[in-house]
Amino acid sequence: MNSTATAAAPELPTKRDEAWRYAPHADLAQLTFGPGGASAAVPAELEAQIPVFDGPRIVVVNGIVDPARSELATSITGLTLSTVADVLTTEPESLTRHFPTDADPVDAFAAFNAQFGRDGAVIRVAAGATIDQPIHVVDLALPGAGHNTSSTGVVIEIGEGSEATIVETRLGHGTESGGANVRTTITLHDHATLEHIVVQDAPPAQISLSRVDVTQGANSTFRGRSFNLGASYGRVAHAVVLAGAGAHAELSGLYFGFGDQTLDQQVDIVHAAKDCSSRQLYRGVLDDSSTGIFSGGIDVQPGADGTDAEQENHNLLLSDRAEANTQPRLEILADDVACKHGATVGQLDETALYYMRSRGIPAAEARRLLINGFADQVVDHVSIDALRPWIIDRLGHADA
Amino acid sequence: MLHVKDLTAAIGDKQILKGLDLDVGAGEVHAIMGPNGSGKSTFAHTLAGREGYEITGTVTLDDADLLEMEPEARAAAGVFMGFQYPVEIPGVNNMYFLRTALNSVRRTRGETEVSAREFLSTAQEAMDLVEMPKDFLHRAVNAGFSGGEKKRNEILQMAVMQPRLAVLDETDSGLDIDALRIIAGGVNALRGPERSMIVITHYQRLLDYIKPDFVHVLVDGRIVESGDHTLALHLEDHGYADFVNHDLDASGRPLSGATS
Numbered sequence: 001m002n003s004t005a006t007a008a009a010p011e012l013p014t015k016r017d018e019a020w021r022y023a024p025h026a027d028l029a030q031l032t033f034g035p036g037g038a039s040a041a042v043p044a045e046l047e048a049q050i051p052v053f054d055g056p057r058i059v060v061v062n063g064i065v066d067p068a069r070s071e072l073a074t075s076i077t078g079l080t081l082s083t084v085a086d087v088l089t090t091e092p093e094s095l096t097r098h099f100p101t102d103a104d105p106v107d108a109f110a111a112f113n114a115q116f117g118r119d120g121a122v123i124r125v126a127a128g129a130t131i132d133q134p135i136h137v138v139d140l141a142l143p144g145a146g147h148n149t150s151s152t153g154v155v156i157e158i159g160e161g162s163e164a165t166i167v168e169t170r171l172g173h174g175t176e177s178g179g180a181n182v183r184t185t186i187t188l189h190d191h192a193t194l195e196h197i198v199v200q201d202a203p204p205a206q207i208s209l210s211r212v213d214v215t216q217g218a219n220s221t222f223r224g225r226s227f228n229l230g231a232s233y234g235r236v237a238h239a240v241v242l243a244g245a246g247a248h249a250e251l252s253g254l255y256f257g258f259g260d261q262t263l264d265q266q267v268d269i270v271h272a273a274k275d276c277s278s279r280q281l282y283r284g285v286l287d288d289s290s291t292g293i294f295s296g297g298i299d300v301q302p303g304a305d306g307t308d309a310e311q312e313n314h315n316l317l318l319s320d321r322a323e324a325n326t327q328p329r330l331e332i333l334a335d336d337v338a339c340k341h342g343a344t345v346g347q348l349d350e351t352a353l354y355y356m357r358s359r360g361i362p363a364a365e366a367r368r369l370l371i372n373g374f375a376d377q378v379v380d381h382v383s384i385d386a387l388r389p390w391i392i393d394r395l396g397h398a399d400a
Numbered sequence: 401m402l403h404v405k406d407l408t409a410a411i412g413d414k415q416i417l418k419g420l421d422l423d424v425g426a427g428e429v430h431a432i433m434g435p436n437g438s439g440k441s442t443f444a445h446t447l448a449g450r451e452g453y454e455i456t457g458t459v460t461l462d463d464a465d466l467l468e469m470e471p472e473a474r475a476a477a478g479v480f481m482g483f484q485y486p487v488e489i490p491g492v493n494n495m496y497f498l499r500t501a502l503n504s505v506r507r508t509r510g511e512t513e514v515s516a517r518e519f520l521s522t523a524q525e526a527m528d529l530v531e532m533p534k535d536f537l538h539r540a541v542n543a544g545f546s547g548g549e550k551k552r553n554e555i556l557q558m559a560v561m562q563p564r565l566a567v568l569d570e571t572d573s574g575l576d577i578d579a580l581r582i583i584a585g586g587v588n589a590l591r592g593p594e595r596s597m598i599v600i601t602h603y604q605r606l607l608d609y610i611k612p613d614f615v616h617v618l619v620d621g622r623i624v625e626s627g628d629h630t631l632a633l634h635l636e637d638h639g640y641a642d643f644v645n646h647d648l649d650a651s652g653r654p655l656s657g658a659t660s
Contacts, residue, residue: 362472369496372491
C-alpha cells in the first residue's frame with residue numbers, strides 16, 4: 001500500500017470478504033489514493049467518447065469538478081446543481097448522509113473515498129418538481145503523478161413527489177494502472193421517482209470502483225441501471241434501503257466482458273418497511289477469459305410484511321475460458337413475503353445461429369444479433385433515447 | 401436446376417444418407433416421404449448447410465456446388481429451408497431479422513438493399529399471405545409463438561426471401577386443419593415456373609393441399625421409389641411396410657414385387 005493517507009490506512013478487503021471474493025486483490029493493492037489535485041488536461045479523444053444528450057452536465061476530472069466543462073447554473077425550476085467542495089464549505093451538515101460521522105465506512109475503498117472524495121456533484125431536486133432533462137455527471141480518470149486513483153463524490157437528493165433522471169458516466173484515459181473510486185449517495189423522499197444510470201467504460205489498464213447507496217422514502221421509486229463495460233476490474237455496488245412503506249426499487253444491469261476483465265456487481269436491497277417491492281434483473285455477456293460476478297442480496301427485515309422481491313441473473317458465455325459467478329443471498333425475517341430468484345449460465349444458441357445463417361445472415365452478423373438481442377433486454381430499460389445506441393456501440397468492443 | 405448425386409451423410413459412425421440421387425427441375429414440386437429415421441430431415445439440412453455431418457457426393461443448384469458453401473451463401477444462391485422446429489430468438493424482432501436477412505442476400509448477390517418502405521410493403525404482403533397478426537413485426541422471432549404461428553412464420557419468411565429452391569421440412573407437423581390450409585395456401589401462392597420445392601412430409605395429408613409433381617420414398621438413406629402423386633395415395637393405404645425390412649438388389653432398389 002502506497003497511500004498518501006495521513007491517518008492509518010484502512011485495511012483492504014481480502015478473498016475472505018464475500019463481497020470481494022473474486023476481485024483482483026493484487027491489482028487493488030496497487031491503487032494509491034490522495035486528495036483531488038489540479039485538473040489534468042483532458043485529451044480530445046477522451047472528450048469525444050463522452051455520450052452527448054440534452055440536459056445539464058457536470059464533469060469531474062481526477063476528483064475535481066472542471067468548471068469549464070460543467071454547467072452548474074441551470075434555469076430548470078426546482079433543480080439545484082452544486083459541487084461537493086462548495087457545499088462542504090457552505091452547509092456541510094447537509095452532507096452528513098454522504099460523510100457520516102456516526103458509522104464506519106463499509107470497506108477500505110469507501111473509507112478512502114470519504115477521506116479524499118471531497119469534490120464532485122451535488123444534485124438536489126425540490127419537492128414537487130419534475131425535471132424533464134437528464135442530468136449528466138461525467139467522471140474522468142487520468143492517472144498521473146502523486147496518486148493513481150481519483151476519488152469522487154456524488155450526492156443526489158430528490159424531494160417529495162419529484163421526478164428526475166440522472167446519468168453517471170465513468171471514463172478514463174491512459175495505459176497506466178490506476179482508476180476511479182466513485183461513491184454516490186442518493187436520498188429519495190416520499191413519492192419521489194429517480195432513474196439513475198451508471199455507465200462504466202474505463203480503459204483496460206484501469207480499475208473502476210462504484211458504490212451507490214440509496215435510501216428510499218414511502219412510495220418512492222428508484223430505477224437503477226448499471227452498464228459495467230470497461231476496466232480490468234469494474235465494480236458497481238448498489239446498497240438500497242427501502243425505508244418507507246410502499247417503496248419500489250428496480251435494478252437492472254448489463255456487464256459485458258472480454259480479454260481478462262473482471263466485472264463485479266454487488267447488489268443489496270434491504271426491505272425495512274411494509275409493502276415494498278424490489279426487482280433485480282442482471283445480464284452478463286462474457287467473452288475470452290473474462291469473469292462476471294453477480295451477487296444479489298435481498299434482506300427482508302422483521303416487520304417488512306407484504307414484501308415482494310424478485311431477482312434474475314442471466315449469463316451468456318462466449319468462450320470456454322469465460323466464467324460467470326452468480327450468487328443469490330436471501331435473508332427473510334418477515335411473514336407474508338413473496339421472494340423469487342433465478343439464475344442461468346448458457347452459451348450462444350448454435351441452432352439459432354444456424355437458423356439465422358440459413359436465412360442469409362452472415363455468421364458474424366448472426367452472432368452479433370444474438371448477443372445484442374440478449375443485451376438489449378437490459379439496454380431497453382434506459383429511457384434516454386440518445387444513450388441507448390451509445391451503449392450498444394460500446395458493446396462492440398468485444399469483437400475488436 | 402437441383403442435382404443431387406450419390407449423396408451420403410454421416411454423424412460420427414452413424415451413416416444416415418447412403419447414396420441419395422435426386423433431380424429437381426425448375427418449377428417442379430417434389431414430395432419426399434418416408435418413415436421416421438429414414439433421413440428426410442438430414443437431407444433437408446445437408447441442402448441448407450448445417451454443420452456436423454460428414455458428407456460425400458455432389459449437390460449442385462444451377463450448376464453451383466452447394467456443398468462448398470456456408471449456409472448464408474446457400475441462402476444467397478437461392479436455397480430456403482422451412483424448419484420442422486423453427487428456432488426462438490428472444491431479443492431480435494421479426495422486422496429487424498427479416499430485413500437483415502433480405503439485405504444480406506441482396507448484398508451477396510450484388511443487388512441494392514431494400515429501403516425501409518419497400519421492405520414494409522414486402523413484409524405486409526407476406527403477413528397477409530399467412531394471416532399473421534399486425535403486431536408480428538415487433539415481436540421477437542418465434543419467441544412465445546404457438547406451433548401454428550411458428551410454421552406460418554416459416555412460410556412468411558419464404559415469401560420475403562423469394563427463394564429459387566424451397567425445402568420444407570415437415571411443415572405440416574403439429575398443425576390443425578385450419579393452420580394446414582393457411583400454410584398450404586401460402587405455399588401454393590409461391591409456386592412458380594422459376595421456383596422449385598422439395599416438400600418433406602410424413603403424411604399424405606399435406607399433399608392433398610400441395611399437389612406434387614413427383615413423389616419419392618426415402619427409406620434408410622436412399623430413395624427407393626419414385627412416382628407421381630398417386631404414389632402418396634398408395635403409401636396412405638399401405639404404409640411404408642412395402643419398403644422397409646425387405647431385401648435390396650445390388651443397385652439398392654427393392655426387389656421386384658416390393659411395391660405391388
